[in-house]
Amino acid sequence: MTTRLPASMQVFERGWLSSNNVLFTGPHDTALVDSGYLTHAPQTLALLRHALQGRPLDRLLNTHLHSDHCGGNALLQASYGCHTAIPVLEADKVAAWDEEALSYRATGQQCARFTFDATLAPGDVLELGGLRWQVLAAPGHDPHALLLFCADEGVLMSGDALWENGFGVIFPELAGEPGFAEVGATLDLIATLDARIVIPGHGPLFDDVAGALTRARGRLAYLSGDPVRNAENAVKVLLKFLLLERRALALEALPELLGSIPLVERVRTHYLGRSAGELAQWAGAALVRAGAARVEEGQLIDI
Known part of the structure; x- marks a missing residue:
């Protein structure tokens, strides 16, 4: 290079x-x-x-x-x-x-x-x-x-x-x-x-x-x-940003936390049609699958 x-x-x-x-x-x-x-x-x-x-x-x-x-x-x-x-x-x-x-x-x-x-x-x-x-x-x-x-x-x-x-x-x-x-x-x-x-x-x-x-x-x-892909990508990125900032997030708090972000709420209601709980579960699992987070003792941990 x-x-x-x-x-x-x-x-x-x-x-x-x-x-x-x-x-x-x-x-x-x-x-x-x-x-x-x-x-x-x-x-x-x-x-x-x-x-x-x-x-x-x-x-x-x-x-x-x-x-x-x-x-x-x-x-x-x-x-x-x-x-x-x-x-x-x-x-x-x-x-x-x-x-x-x-x-x-x-x-x-x-x-x-x-x-x-x-x-x-x-x-x-x-x-x-x-x-x-x-x-x-x-x-x-x-x-x-x-x-x-x-x-x-x-x-x-x-x-x-x-x-x-x-x-x-x-x-x-x-x-x-x-x-x-x-x-x-x-x-x-x-x-x-x-x-x-x-x-x-x-x-x-x-x-x-x-x-x-x-x-x-x-x-x-x-x-x-498929605009849903862009919407899902945005949710994953915004959750990862929060994780980078805070290092760990309680899994049970994720629905309320994501719901407090206006852009995530717009994406959830306009594009994804999922409940707050479903979206939080999906986003956390997506970060884990991507190797960007892990779950430990009820928390989503940054990697």
């Missing part, structure tokens, strides 16, 4: 609860792309302090505003006073701190309130780490998500639009909005880029871009072939 990055870049590969972070230490300023989940914010700050070796963090940018990508924003702003740029179509929601529109209430996830100084829009060109980066639209997983691409180095920051094996949950479809076609269009866009290395939002860097695109398209065909 050829995953050599420019000297001004460093990637903190995080666990699946928190997004990967990309740190730029350029000659004139420093910048971080994405800040992880709220519960890991102190760890994010510690990683930064160690890597920056006394330099300030000048800039903070977000590929999109799901809680696992911007949950550390508030702490980093308080610690560094860093200039913060977010996707332009999220600006009004952040200014009003509309947790419903920002998805935090719907998904049952946490995000401390943060502010912003500037916005990012498709077509923008940025300088990060002394390199030129294009801002590209990446709808699908999130309708306002962005890609950052450095053509000179062939490096793509893909967020949750493309992982080595798949992509993020297609949330718009669950809210009754289009998402499958948008994922496909984003994958087509990535295929036109001459990317040498991809830095995904989660998981390791990879250089087999063609292989990843093939796998992602196969995954998209599977999910779009």
Whole structure:
């Protein structure tokens, strides 16, 4: 694998609860792309302090505003006073701190309130780490998500639009909005880029871009072939997120816990037609079958 990055870049590969972070230490300023989940914010700050070796963090940018990508924003702003740029179509929601529109209430996830100084829009060109980066639209997983691409180095920051094996949950479809076609269009866009290395939002860097695109398209065909599959996938992912955050969940509490998450309730009633108890039993068993959890003494335990 050829995953050599420019000297001004460093990637903190995080666990699946928190997004990967990309740190730029350029000659004139420093910048971080994405800040992880709220519960890991102190760890994010510690990683930064160690890597920056006394330099300030000048800039903070977000590929999109799901809680696992911007949950550390508030702490980093308080610690560094860093200039913060977010996707332009999220600006009004952040200014009003509309947790419903920002998805935090719907998904049952946490995000401390943060502010912003500037916005990012498709077509923008940025300088990060002394390199030129294009801002590209990446709808699908999130309708306002962005890609950052450095053509000179062939490096793509893909967020949750493309992982080595798949992509993020297609949330718009669950809210009754289009998402499958948008994922496909984003994958087509990535295929036109001459990317040498991809830095995904989660998981390791990879250089087999063609292989990843093939796998992602196969995954998209599977999910779009029956909307129930996308709905079930979302429930499994949201339960796994809770498990990552809490490490263990009482089996008897799962129906009420999942029922307290508005998006899960919508999926259950609109797509799956199962009782709360049936859905909780199915989701827990699905994680166990996937090797993502185990059952021990009446608890679902994270693996």
